Amino acid sequence: MASSDTAQWSSRLAFSLAAIGCSVGLGNLWRFSAEAGANGGGAFIVVYLACVVFIGIPTIMAELVIGRSGRASSAANSMNDLADRSGRSRLWSLGAWSGMLASFLIVSFYAVVAAWVMAYIPRFLMGAFDGLTPLQIADQYSSLTKSPLELMPWFLTFSVLVIWLVARGVNRGIELASKVLMPAFFLLLLLLSCYSIVSSWESGGTSQALEFLFSPEFAKIDGSVAVSALSQAFFSIGLGMAMMIAYGSYLPRDISIPQSAMIIGLADTAVALIAGLAIFPIVFKYGLDFNAGAGLFFQTLPTALIETPGGNIIGAAFFCMAFFSALTTGVALLEPSVAHVAEQLKISKVKAAISVGILMIIVGFGCLYSIEFLNFLDGGLTAPILLPFSALLVVLFVGWRLDKSIIAAELSDSDRKLGKFLLMMIRYLAPLMISIILIAGIQQKYF
Numbered sequence: 001m002a003s004s005d006t007a008q009w010s011s012r013l014a015f016s017l018a019a020i021g022c023s024v025g026l027g028n029l030w031r032f033s034a035e036a037g038a039n040g041g042g043a044f045i046v047v048y049l050a051c052v053v054f055i056g057i058p059t060i061m062a063e064l065v066i067g068r069s070g071r072a073s074s075a076a077n078s079m080n081d082l083a084d085r086s087g088r089s090r091l092w093s094l095g096a097w098s099g100m101l102a103s104f105l106i107v108s109f110y111a112v113v114a115a116w117v118m119a120y121i122p123r124f125l126m127g128a129f130d131g132l133t134p135l136q137i138a139d140q141y142s143s144l145t146k147s148p149l150e151l152m153p154w155f156l157t158f159s160v161l162v163i164w165l166v167a168r169g170v171n172r173g174i175e176l177a178s179k180v181l182m183p184a185f186f187l188l189l190l191l192l193s194c195y196s197i198v199s200s201w202e203s204g205g206t207s208q209a210l211e212f213l214f215s216p217e218f219a220k221i222d223g224s225v226a227v228s229a230l231s232q233a234f235f236s237i238g239l240g241m242a243m244m245i246a247y248g249s250y251l252p253r254d255i256s257i258p259q260s261a262m263i264i265g266l267a268d269t270a271v272a273l274i275a276g277l278a279i280f281p282i283v284f285k286y287g288l289d290f291n292a293g294a295g296l297f298f299q300t301l302p303t304a305l306i307e308t309p310g311g312n313i314i315g316a317a318f319f320c321m322a323f324f325s326a327l328t329t330g331v332a333l334l335e336p337s338v339a340h341v342a343e344q345l346k347i348s349k350v351k352a353a354i355s356v357g358i359l360m361i362i363v364g365f366g367c368l369y370s371i372e373f374l375n376f377l378d379g380g381l382t383a384p385i386l387l388p389f390s391a392l393l394v395v396l397f398v399g400w401r402l403d404k405s406i407i408a409a410e411l412s413d414s415d416r417k418l419g420k421f422l423l424m425m426i427r428y429l430a431p432l433m434i435s436i437i438l439i440a441g442i443q444q445k446y447f
Helices: 012-023 025-040 042-069 075-084 092-125 134-145 150-168 169-199 207-214 223-237 245-250 257-285 293-306 312-346 349-369 371-400 403-407 413-446
Strands: none
Touching: 012 169, 012 245, 012 257, 012 312, 025 042, 025 092, 025 223, 025 257, 025 293, 025 312, 025 349, 042 075, 042 207, 042 223, 042 257, 042 371, 042 413, 075 092, 075 312, 075 371, 075 403, 092 134, 092 150, 092 245, 092 293, 092 312, 092 349, 092 371, 134 207, 150 169, 150 312, 150 349, 169 207, 169 257, 169 312, 169 349, 207 257, 207 349, 207 413, 223 257, 223 293, 223 371, 223 413, 245 312, 257 293, 257 413, 293 312, 312 349
């Protein structure tokens, strides 16, 4: 089946920025720090790094193989095509369908979380947190999540931006956004990390943060920490969302898939660690609760930032950075559904983006007006079930059912050794560990 969008990434750098922007999002900022804080800091990070190398990167490779070797821009059609060419059942495409459903549901509630982030930027710039007690700042976040009318303009702005960028196609939309937003994101992240480290140096917050993050107490590693680290690596990189399959369909033949998988996985991890250096020195400097979950980002950090010199500017910059990462991820999340609709119905990318985008906004309204519905989509459906189910089918399909000649064609001579090593992980370790995530997630949520 021919692709409905014959465009390709214009360069290796363009693809790398887009793919990194695809995986780097709010999960690297508040979720990583919250999980590290709740699970022993350095002990959690050691397990997290192992999960990225031995599970995350191989799974990225599996999704990119499906995307580039499949003859479609739709993830589901790509898996169908590969199943036909390998003499396998088309039921394997359930992995892609699950991923596309997950990415659509995630972008629907992700737009609400992005609206929270956007609402904080003018609040810092206008000094809305000045003179408030920590409890009053916490109350602002609680009241914001319960004020759909106040969030509506931000929600619609973010949604329209995502739809517009996806509608413009690969080169004029997704690639353009990544080229502009990702360098700005990286610059802000580095500047804020340096600021956090320097400003917390004399108080001892920096040394405490470094020890917490990089001096693991291995005795703290248990089953719970391991599952949390594996789940975070899974969520942070964006596995099981069909995003890498969609992006892989636009990947030129001269770009190495194994090397790209390594770059994406390691860059995503580096961002998470640098974000920890931006957050934890301030947390320790002010003796804040690093086990506050989402509250660490929306309640605890604003309390600390307004106490620092130029705190309102620093706070606005911090949430601008979060907005940049949210927008590139939002575009990547919407792309699989739009690509499928455009290809399946043989309509333009613009019409498909508008149609799917309107449905996204409708589902997002439900999350905007009900935090319980948002929490269900996030913690009750996508994270514990759809994502690991999708990734499990993908790695099993590529590792055991995909014709070996197709895999061989995707590995150049220069990266064949790396590709074979990652393929071994795809066949054996990744299915085992992803199954653990799936079983543990279902057990934790429903039993």
